[in-house]
Amino acid sequence: MYIVSTSRTGEFAKNMMTSSSMKEVEVERKVFPDGERYFRLLEDLGDREVAVVGNTNIDSDILELSFLLDAAREEHPSKLIAVIPYFGYARQHMIYKKGEAISAKVLIASISEYADEIITIDIHDTSSFRYSKSKCRDFHASASIADYFKEKNIDLVMAPDDGAFFRAKEVADILGCKSGFMNKKRIDATTVEYNMDHLDASGMRVLLVDDIISTGGTILRSMEIIKNSGASAVFVSATHGLFINDSARKIAAECAELVVTDTIKSSYSKINVSRKLSDFITGD
CATH class of the missing domain: 3.40.50.2020 (Rossmann fold)
Known part of the structure; x- marks a missing residue:
């Protein structure tokens, strides 16, 4: 090829x-x-x-x-x-x-x-x-993300909403741990409330995953709730790191580690997805 x-x-x-x-x-x-x-x-x-x-x-x-x-x-x-x-x-x-x-x-x-x-x-x-x-x-980059976190002793993989839960579950299934998602409730046109009342993350090492990190607002709010639930450490990962308005620095300052794949090059692009993609294309 x-x-x-x-x-x-x-x-x-x-x-x-x-x-x-x-x-x-x-x-x-x-x-x-x-x-x-x-x-x-x-x-x-x-x-x-x-x-x-x-x-x-x-x-x-x-x-x-x-x-x-x-x-x-x-x-x-x-x-x-x-x-x-x-x-x-x-x-x-x-x-x-x-x-x-x-x-x-x-x-x-x-x-x-x-x-x-x-x-x-x-x-x-x-x-x-x-x-x-x-x-x-x-x-799906789930296997590549899971490979990176295999030695991080993750207890729970979380998605920022139910729409991204399938991605969190894919990663969690590979890691052999629990998965879940944030509850998101729209209060009015400008206000959204997040919670994880259905899950207890006390003492857990939690990985928060999404497809895209843009301005980082959703990730930062989710991290805060996970921390308040008693998590011992919060890791953040995504497939695509756009990192608008210095969002990478803000997220990295609040979590144990921030990493994304190499679809968009940045200093946080530590997960190589291109090799598995090559096998996906050729059918190997």
Whole structure:
């Protein structure tokens, strides 16, 4: 398989190349004086299996991913896979207010025009896949997260809400410990109340997991409640660390350890999910 990566996912793509059968494709990139960008694949990809790797949380990366997919498609590969470690805009997968664009639909429909298959990692909502003309698969980072915490003596894995409970349960099942989720009750349009009245975390080492950490508000509130319930230590992990407004520093200061996967590069990206993803893609 031949691997093409966008500028920001080069390291992730290199980590995916776990066997000699995978080869990195060199890309010629330049920017014209008027700001327009140019991309050229420096490899013959005819009748080859090709994976183009790129995130969609930054608009310029979306453009680069689209151009690289088009360049790869023009080579007539035997199969073209779009690998999107972090699928940005997935939170707008439906209309919430009249007049809104469905951002996830625009992206996934466009990508499916080029790719035979789309692979994501812990996409925020898999209902976005219904907009695709191509086969879609979502890879879960749970096993990679569990591997990292195997020696941390975790007693309880918590999700910040019931919607993320399946992720906490996956991690807990691998670790062989209990799992649970925060109760979330909306009081009014601006107030949400969190509690874990149904669980006793006294003396426990608790791992709080989610798919995305953005501003960190939900995680910080959940941590406070878990601590108040008597937990001896709270660890925090997520698949995608966006860390808006210095949220990583705020969370790290309040927990035993903060770690995320390598879908988005940061100093907290200590969990390698790219190798297991490679096996998922190739079926090994």
